[in-house]
Amino acid sequence: MKDNKVVLITGAAGFIGSFLVRKFLGSGYKVIGIDDINSYYDKNLKLKRLKNIKEYSIVKNSSWSFYKISIEDKTNMQKIFLDTKPQIVVNLAAQAGVRYSIVNPYSYVKSNLLGFSNVLELCQSNDVKHLVYASSSSVYGSNNEYPFSEEHKVDTPLSFYAATKISNEMMANAYSNIYKLPITGLRFFTVYGPWGRPDMAPMIFADKILHKKSITVFNHGNMSRDFTYISDIVDGTYLCCLKVPKTSDAYQSGDPSILHRIFNIGNGNPVKLLDFIELLEDALSLKATKIFENIQPGDVASTYASTQNLEKWVGYQPSININDGVQKFAKWYLDFYQ
Numbered sequence: 001m002k003d004n005k006v007v008l009i010t011g012a013a014g015f016i017g018s019f020l021v022r023k024f025l026g027s028g029y030k031v032i033g034i035d036d037i038n039s040y041y042d043k044n045l046k047l048k049r050l051k052n053i054k055e056y057s058i059v060k061n062s063s064w065s066f067y068k069i070s071i072e073d074k075t076n077m078q079k080i081f082l083d084t085k086p087q088i089v090v091n092l093a094a095q096a097g098v099r100y101s102i103v104n105p106y107s108y109v110k111s112n113l114l115g116f117s118n119v120l121e122l123c124q125s126n127d128v129k130h131l132v133y134a135s136s137s138s139v140y141g142s143n144n145e146y147p148f149s150e151e152h153k154v155d156t157p158l159s160f161y162a163a164t165k166i167s168n169e170m171m172a173n174a175y176s177n178i179y180k181l182p183i184t185g186l187r188f189f190t191v192y193g194p195w196g197r198p199d200m201a202p203m204i205f206a207d208k209i210l211h212k213k214s215i216t217v218f219n220h221g222n223m224s225r226d227f228t229y230i231s232d233i234v235d236g237t238y239l240c241c242l243k244v245p246k247t248s249d250a251y252q253s254g255d256p257s258i259l260h261r262i263f264n265i266g267n268g269n270p271v272k273l274l275d276f277i278e279l280l281e282d283a284l285s286l287k288a289t290k291i292f293e294n295i296q297p298g299d300v301a302s303t304y305a306s307t308q309n310l311e312k313w314v315g316y317q318p319s320i321n322i323n324d325g326v327q328k329f330a331k332w333y334l335d336f337y338q
């Protein structure tokens with residue numbers, strides 16, 4: 001039994017967070033979840049994910065506690081850290097979305113900069129053994145060398161969202177250096193699957209196709225994404241949580257005394273947006289009406305992850321191909337929304 005092991009996961013009601021919570025519950029961990037259940041997208045979806053977690057924790061006879069608070073609320077966060085004493089902290093809470101960062105940049109300052117500073121500070125002052133946090137493929141900005149590798153420079157963000165994620169990597173590096181705090185940063189590449197985010201293309205497209213509304217295809221379809229299925233993301237993230245960086249593990253360039261590692265976590269198989277739409281049309285047995293438009297400000301045309309470093313680190317091997325992943329997503333979507 002691992003019931004003395006405690007993991008604290010922020011963003012637990014979110015898409016990735018809710019699956020990661022379940023992964024830990026199934027592995028015998030005591031799990032503490034934090035989320036402010038904000039209204040960036042449908043709160044009901046977040047509440048239903050939490051309901052699933054609760055039911056799953058009963059089936060697994062595992063300990064699950066949830067706190068509805070914001071990571072900016074340092075006083076209450078500190079109380080939770082003191083009460084629960086997590087060894088592993090996973091920070092997934094963030095204001096996500098590239099386009100919304102043009103509309104409401106301050107929301108990103110609050111969650112991604114102030115909130116993340118709190119998480120770092122609480123980890124260093126509460127003897128946390130390992131912090132894992134969400135970065136993003138968007139940090140590669142205008143980089144046009146493919147596949148994206150962790151060795152590439154990330155100093156040309158194209159959106160404010162990406163700028164906050166690069167900032168998180170810098171902040172984590174400094175905390176790891178000063179406090180010798182082991183930290184792992186994961187650059188997620190376009191995660192999709194059941195219980196996904198309604199602000200992302202798969203959900204937007206599915207909704208519009210089913211309601212016979214036209215879908216907008218940006219950059220006239222000349223886009224590709226390294227779509228990565230949720231279970232691959234969660235399995236890789238879980239393995240990273242259990243592997244704590246040590247100085248002897250250092251293989252990335254830079255100072256090996258800094259216990260901060262950053263990895264891409266993607267599929268390594270970019271898919272053209274128009275091909276993705278075709279797969280979705282097949283899965284839904286409906287045709288989409290497409291409107292072609294220019295690329296949106298802040299967007300990048302293509303993403304493609306090199307996952308060699310993560311493979312060496314934890315044996316990461318994505319196993320769900322795009323055909324199967326879209327089928328699974330569409331099946332869930334039809335069951336859930338219709």
Ligand SMILES: NC(=O)c1ccc[n+]([C@@H]2O[C@H](COP(=O)([O-])OP(=O)(O)OC[C@H]3O[C@@H](n4cnc5c(N)ncnc54)[C@H](O)[C@@H]3O)[C@@H](O)[C@H]2O)c1
Binds near residue numbers: 093
């Ligand atoms: N899904 C992707 O494709 C993707 C890609 C790159 C990076 N990421 C990053 O991964 C993480 C998880 O993404 P997701 O897709 O699950 O997003 P999500 O929006 O579904 O989950 C984030 C959760 O955090 C909560 N939250 C936001 N701000 C908060 C705050 N200040 N305090 C407490 N809770 C807060 C939200 O209510 C939400 O439930 C985010 O950091 C995101 O930026 C996701």
